[in-house]
Amino acid sequence: MHNTQQFACRIGNFSVAGCAPFPALMVGEHAIPVSALHRHAQALNLQLFGTHSIAALIEAWQFNQYTLIQLAKQIEQLGWTGPTLPPEAVVMHSPVSPRQVFCTIGNYRSQLTEAFHDKAPAGTPAAQTDAEAKAFIEQRLKGEPYICAKLPSALTGPMSTFSIAPHTTMADWEVELGVVISKPARHVSVRDAMEYVAGFTVVNDITFRDRVFRADPPGFGTDWLQAKDAPGCLPTGPYLIPAACVAYPGQLHLSLRLNGETMQSASTSDMLFSVCEQIAYLSSRVQLLAGDLICTGSPAGFGAHYGRFISPGDELEASISGFGSQHITCT
Template structure:
């Protein structure tokens, strides 16, 4: 693959990535249709069917030829290339990025950061448990290690319709005041696979992106159906509840097992972890998720969120909040929150 200079202003350290974009800087309603683009440095160029060698992004991801896109980048960095009125390249600042993928399925892993789950066990220990906190923590750690060795990942399903870019403000539904953040590393599936072994799993990864899995806390458990369990449909999946992107970074540029993941709320660090703390790593998640249903090109597999959500801090999302979520090398998404007016309540 190519070795183009990365784009420090975007948080993207890969030589290139895929994005979807509309014309304009996002300050106005340009009403443009999102197009597929290739990002290199601080530039972007549109990608058409001839550039991809496929009719659309998901078809390309089924058998991704990243070298083909790398050659387009190399052509744009030659002497005199990438500039002038005839160049397909333009400044990234001239466009509005949106969600870089259009998945048909969204599979989400829960309770998958070791430290986070241990913290939850300690925080929710019954008052009758008189052991010192350090002993409760050590016991929880042993349980997590046993789960990682002999257990299985926990999954639930998200709706593709909730996937948006950070160009869309997060509308906080007025039916609750307990909307929360959960930043996650997301795997973008490439080649279709069913009942994939862990050893084969990475062959089915096209790339990676960032997702913020927004959750309405007081809708997780229903008072009228206490014995059924968590209601992930109502507590998640509202419009815009899966801010995604801004980039799809090819798998060859990413080491998913040791990435820093952070979320800042109005400039204050809330989540700060490393993906090495995952209970079940990317191959294990792909293998387990593919046991029930084939994973399709372009699908998203969210790997779980680390400690530091709003429920932990006792501070949920409010009108005017700005979240900045970053995963090392994958860029930064900036999501602005706005309150839903009473007249738009669902």
């Protein structure tokens, strides 16, 4: 069974009455602005830095992660009697403000196998298709992750409204584990990769299936700009879960529900390339920066498989065990 208990240390990103977003430590569904915790940190002989924004908080993550976890533990053990912000008083934003976003394509065995079955000619024996998918996966494992960039402007909060772009009729969901980078990373080894992770979050890498391949001219290949980068195509959150709280990122349960019906349900153990392998590969090709976001791939159960795409009025709920859920209304 997958864990459904929430992590004690959850960092949200909120605004009140139109102010700039600020990071907050969660107590149940209520928020304590991190900027209000300096005195409590000092009582533990600890410090907090960059508390005015989520980007600044992550920039100083080498100091802040331990302090936030200790504060969360203290609050869990002793309770909290100070003021908090209730959910109805705040607007919830993405818990990360990345300068760069990356998306790993075709990184779950279940999704690749499902795609082979969806494309197999009618009458093809299932065992034959399974064997073809297995051979493809084995070949992929000999190579490297397939990763594209996504614009930060595609991010939206975890309780937002998603307006379907007019240039698509095949907007599709993809629940994924989001990995947030804690410090600049270049030429990082697989062994050391977790030292560069600030934390994890839930992402839904919404993709326009009818815009993945260019038809002008034929054979031009994939066009991820028009397929993944419209505003709102990356609901993120609700929370940032510190990496030190997640003992086994390769054993998390992901799910996505459409109007209450489960469409995706899988474990991160089904990844072809692990979180650490993706970081190592990316850092060998580009400069990773503090706060960058890596969307690590999505399991089987795309709308393309069901022949059912996102429509106005739909409600999307993406979640990861212990991380909370995001709720997106589509128009």
